[in-house]
Amino acid sequence: MILNGVHVLVTRPEHQAENLSCLIKQRGGIAVRFPTLEIVPLDDVEPIKTTLENLDSVHWVIFISANAVNFALKANGGKIRFMESVRFAAVGQSTALAMKIAGLPVDLVPEAGYNSEALLAMPQLQQVEGQNFLIVRGEGGREQLATTLRSRGATVNYLEVYKRIIPRIDNSPVVELLEQHRLDVITVTSAEALQNLHFMLGERNNELLSLIPLVVVSDRIRRIAADIGFNRITVTDKPIDTAILETVITCVTGE
Structure with a gap:
């Protein structure tokens, strides 16, 4: 004790x-x-469904947290359709576990560290010019991941799937x-x-x-x-x- x-x-x-x-x-x-x-879903889930059903032009989907995985799934009827051309990344091990439970591939997760900096340090994200990224997260949040990827020549969009309230x-x-x-x-x-x-x-x-x-x-x-x-x-x-x-x-x- x-x-x-x-x-x-x-x-x-x-x-x-x-x-x-x-x-x-x-x-x-x-x-x-x-x-x-308190983590709650967004009022309007239709934009989330539309985005997740049209990943054809996306090269990378990055989940910021386990919440991002779980709320994306809830908004889209419990599943996310993916193609072999789309790669999926997790910011940390907890996020990766949520992705595996959801049946999603985990193509990239930091070997050490649990934040955007650790993910950005991975060799696979150094040469990304011309690639399209979709970052799945809650409303607001840090901008470093998107800012750095854009500085490396990538196109980055957000998909916000939940919000935080007091x-x-x-x-x-x-x-x-x-x-x-x-x-x-x-x-x-x-x-x-x-x-x-x-x-x-x-x-x-x-x-x-x-x-x-x-x-x-x-x-x-x-x-x-x-x-x-x-x-x-x-x-x-x-x-x-x-x-x-x-x-x-x-x-x-x-x-």
């Missing part, structure tokens, strides 16, 4: 929080679920833990989730929040957290639940 009853805030979307929460419980901690993002949930259990100094570690897996956390708990609680050890999954989120005012920030080795758990344990035990 390494975590010995410490309270760990889990900010993952509700449908993605179960595994990390169970891992925390198995190691003796108390997972405090407080989703700061959940409407009661914040009083978390505020109470904050005020009682019983919230021990915070876990955050995206910059937007971190920013929403600040908003959802209210300005008067932000100072207390900033004193709690924060576990994040990338150096980019670490920099944003530091700008917001967090003082004790640790970055995981990988953006996966087991790595998040091990980092939480390190924060709590110092080992």
Whole structure:
């Protein structure tokens, strides 16, 4: 029981929080679920269907996340028709797994790393002049992948298949833990989730929040957290639940 009853805030979307929460419980901690993002489908799915049924001129389809895979499938009746001329890429291993479960080929996934930079470093994406890319993602998001591919001579279009909203949930259990100094570690897996956390708990609680050890999954989120005012920030080795758990344990035990 390494975590010995410490309270760990889990900010993952509700449908993605179960595994990390169970891992925390198995190691003796108390997972405090407080989703700061909700992932929902777009109101109009017809453009998604039209795009996915007409991939003839596309050379590469890149899925940004497992959510991108799953919401694309939902919008298109549970399947994506593909031809041998289309290659499919995943930003990371979780995305690749979602693609395999969906019956899609995974032609390219970074050997190391779980972000756009790692994918862009792959040899297959160095010489892409004249090729057409379709990036499947949620509304908004980072532009680096498209910007870099365009700088290499590719044509890039987006297919947005979901949107992120701020959940409407009661914040009083978390505020109470904050005020009682019983919230021990915070876990955050995206910059937007971190920013929403600040908003959802209210300005008067932000100072207390900033004193709690924060576990994040990338150096980019670490920099944003530091700008917001967090003082004790640790970055995981990988953006996966087991790595998040091990980092939480390190924060709590110092080992």
